[in-house]
Each structure stands twice: as structure tokens, then as C-alpha cells.
Amino acid sequence: MRVSDEELAEIPGLARCETRSMAEIVEQAKKATKDSYPHEEVYGDFCTLHTYIDCPPRDVFDYLADVHSQEEYTFSVRGLQPVDDTGLHVGWDRVDEMTRIFLRIESNPDAMTIDYHAAWDQGEDLWMIYLFRVLPAELVLKKPGSVVMMTNCHHPYYAENPYPEKSPGPDRVWVGELWRYFNAGHRIEMDNTKAILEHRHRNGIPIVPGVVR
């Protein structure tokens, strides 16, 4: 126990067994558990998708950490080329005919996190961040394979394009206008990822195929 009991007593609103009964806490949790939840409550500020994939976690990690995998599993990112030797790449986001997407992947093989730092139109300020983590399903679901999680946070630039002068045209849809559809839209790409990885794993096809430049 820490030297903190007096200090904790000063913080308003804490729910701890020293001051609230188990029955009260359970009652509070039951009241907050509903049959359904509004879209805004679940996907308003943060959007996390989860999926199970029948493919070993290290393979799934390697796949997601390879920049060219996006040219397979995304609906729209194509033609990625390195911009420099820092890992920054540029490609096309076929959501729009003329939109360039810049991105850099930062991954951690120990924690199996893979972070995509991306942006439309410019590569200096990579503010669109897709945070992936791969979990061994053996650990969390007691079965072979992987769980993949992917999170987006509602960065203020989704609400307003910070660099409108870099847009290929004034009528181009802004990515943030699609925020409401992020869960459903990325579900399509998560399903693509699952289908590709399970197909390769099942058929003994290399998980990360060679790249033709």
C-alpha cells in the first residue's frame, strides 16, 4: 500500500472499496450497461476495431509492418514509393483520383505495435495515425492465430483540412468528412486483411510476397 490514503480521500468522485460498497459499484455498472449505444457514444472520439485472424501473430505483425501490404488490403492505397531514406513513402489514395497519401510506419516487434503515420497531400505533418496491435490469440482467446486491433483517434484536423492549399482541387472530399464511416469503412479493410492472411496461411503462400518496383 502506498503513502497515499489521505491524498486519495481529497480527490472528488473516486469509487474505491474504502468508500463505496461492492453492491453500489455493481449497481452503477449495471445502470450504465445498456441494450444499445448511440453511434456517437461508441465511435465519436475514438474508433477501435478488433478481429480474429487464423494466422500466426509473428506473420501478421510482419505483414502489417510492411508498407506494401496496404496495396493489398486497403481499398484505395496504391503505388507506394519511397520519398527518401527515412521510411517516408508516397502513393495514391484512390478515394479520390488525384490525392497523394504520404506515410511512414513505426513498428515495435516486442510489443507487436504497428503505427501508420499518414497524411493526405503533404508529408511534413503526418497527423492521420492508425495504431495497430497484434496479440497472440493463444494468450487472449486460448486458440491459435492472432487478434488484431486498430485504433483511430478523432484528431482535430479531421474536422478541418489544415492545408487546404495543398489539395488537388477545391471540390475534393476531405477525409474527415468520412469520420462517421471509419468503423464501417475500416471493417471492410480489416476483413480484407483477414481474408488475405488466412488464405496465405492456409495454402502455405508466403505471407509477405516479394515486391516489384
Next chain:
Amino acid sequence: MRVSDEELAEIPGLARCETRSMAEIVEQAKKATKDSYPHEEVYGDFCTLHTYIDCPPRDVFDYLADVHSQEEYTFSVRGLQPVDDTGLHVGWDRVDEMTRIFLRIESNPDAMTIDYHAAWDQGEDLWMIYLFRVLPAELVLKKPGSVVMMTNCHHPYYAENPYPEKSPGPDRVWVGELWRYFNAGHRIEMDNTKAILEHRHRNGIPIVPGVVR
């Protein structure tokens, strides 16, 4: 581009811009986006909570990676003592009068992941896994402070106690019976964490206080 176009064409159900129009994809995402979602659809297999905390990310990481922080921010985990020198601890889970909780924290300071591997009643099989990640809010929300995410997966042992003979009594509630309330119940503890960390950060109180053994 990879050497995979022919192979990808063989995988049923893929949604890629080579075979589907943007209009079709957007239509599919719009159809799948609803005004509200049933509890089971959102929290049935996986339960992720997110919160913003006005406290620097490294401090939040240090706090969550210290085993004794649970004696402050959880409703019910108290009296943690090391079992051995592997990091395994045992304490009480005051959800029940007589229930012991065993746990070990595995954290990664680079990815800022903090994984709690825990179990009731025994310490050999730590199957209840709480996966935390701390994000710099500057990166994902363009403001100071942190975003904390916490995920639980619906491990099959939640559905049935794998070691009933280790239970302190036959009438003891099983942790898995509370799965439906995990989002709401852990929201109470996430709010505790936020209140404690913001209080300390605002008032210049050490984020990880000393421990009295």
C-alpha cells in the same frame, strides 16, 4: 506493387479499387453505419475503453506500469505483495471477501504498452489479460496530455471457471459472470485513473508515490 495481383484475384470477397467502385464501397460503409449498435455487437468479444488524461504520457505510463497503482485506481484490488522475484504479485480482489488475485505486469516503455496478466485463485495460469496502451495526445489529438486505451478479450475461461477447486467457496460469483458489465465497470476505474493522475499533475504531487510495505 507486389507480385500478388493474380493471387489476390482468387481470394473471394476482397473489396479493392481494382474490382469495386469507390461509390460502392462508400455505400457499403454508409449502410453498415447505424444510429445505434446492440451491446453484444460492440462489447461481445472484445471490450476496449479509451480516455483522455491531462497528464504527460511518460508519467501515465510509469503509473500504469507500477503494480501498486492498482491499489489506488481500482475499486477492489488491494494488499499486493510479491510472490517471488519474477514480478508475480498476489493480493485481494475485494469484489469478494475471500478472493485472491495473482498478477504480473509486462510493459514496453518504447511502445508504451502495459499488459496486466492476472487470474483469480491461482498464479500459474494468468489468463485474464488487461492490455493498456498510452498515447501522446499531442500526436493523436493535437493537445498536451495522454490517451489511454484498455482492452479485454473474451477468453473462454470467462464463460467457465477453469479451476473451480481453487475457489474459496462454491457460492462465490465468477468473474466471467460480470463480462457484460466490463465496459461500464472498467469505465469507473478509468475515471478513477484520470481523476488521480490529473489531480497529481495539476498539484505537482509525485505521480508514483512511495510504497509502504
